[in-house]
Amino acid sequence: MTGAVVHIREADTRLDAWDDPARGRVNFRTLVDAEHGPSASIVQGIVEMRAGQVERRHHHDRPETGYVIEGEGFLLAGPDRVAIGAGDAVFVPAGLIHGWSAPDGPMRVLFTFAADRLSDVPYHWENA
Numbered sequence: 001m002t003g004a005v006v007h008i009r010e011a012d013t014r015l016d017a018w019d020d021p022a023r024g025r026v027n028f029r030t031l032v033d034a035e036h037g038p039s040a041s042i043v044q045g046i047v048e049m050r051a052g053q054v055e056r057r058h059h060h061d062r063p064e065t066g067y068v069i070e071g072e073g074f075l076l077a078g079p080d081r082v083a084i085g086a087g088d089a090v091f092v093p094a095g096l097i098h099g100w101s102a103p104d105g106p107m108r109v110l111f112t113f114a115a116d117r118l119s120d121v122p123y124h125w126e127n128a
Contacts, residue, residue, distance in 0.1 A: 006032075006039075008031050008032060008036075010029060010031065010046065013029040013030065013031055013036070014029065014030075015027055015028075015029055015048075016028055016029070016030070018055070021127070022056065022125045022127055023055065023056055023058075023123075023125060024053065024054040024055045024056040024099070025053045025054065026047050026048065026049050026053055026054075026055045026100070027047070027048040027049075028045055028046060028047045028048065029045055029046045029048070030043070030044075030045040030118050031044045031045050031046065032044040032045075033045075033115075033116065033117045033118050034116040034117045035117050035118070035119065039116065040116060041114060041115070041116060042112065042113075042114060042115070043112065043113040043114075043115045043116070043117065043118050043120075043121065044110065044111065044112045044113075045110075045111055045118065046069065046108055046109065046110055046111070047100065047108070047109045047111060048106070048107075048108050049071075049073065049100065049101075049102035049106065049107045049108075049109075050102065050106055051102060051103070051104060051105045051106060052102070052103060053101070053102055054099060054100070054101045054102075055099050055100040055101070056099050056125060056126065056127060057076060057097050057098065057099040057125075057126040057127070058097070058098070058099065058123045058124055058125045058126060059094075059095050059096060059097045059098065059124050059126075060092075060094060060095075060113070060121055060122065060123065060124070061094055061095070061121075061122055061124075062094050062113055062114060062115060062121065063091065063092060063093055063094045063113075063114070064091075064092040064111060064112065064113055065089065065090065065091055065092070065111065065112045066084075066089065066090045066092065066100075066109045066110065066111050066112075067088070067089045067090075067109065067110040068084050068085055068086050068087065068088045068089075068107065068108070068109050068110075069086065069108040069109065069110055070086050070106070070107070070108045071085070071086060071102060071105055071106045071107030071108060072084065072085035072086065072102075072104070072105070072107060073085075073100065073101050073102035073103065073104075073107040074100070074101045074102075074103070075090055075092075075098060075099075075100060076098055076099040076100065076101060077090075077092065077096060077097075077098045078096060078097055078098070097126060
């Protein structure tokens, strides 16, 4: 299969946000998925967290990867609190309860799922 390269500028994407007790408070941009441009089998986006923001514990039915673009914070993975910072990558297996936090400053994380659309990735919130 061949196709044309699709160039996506972060600045041209829509900034979405979650701000509720079940999910926590984070901003995110979907860069690549079938709803936002030609894509098959991959979803990629950026989570933007300000100091003190938390994405609450949840799990997915499929694995997730994360790459810290800037800042530092924590991946709350199962019972562990893993310190992460710019240049770190993480692999979150399907079904692992996890969350993200940026207690001391901003943190931006590039996330990836093997799915056609972000809406195909169920979030199962632990406190919902």
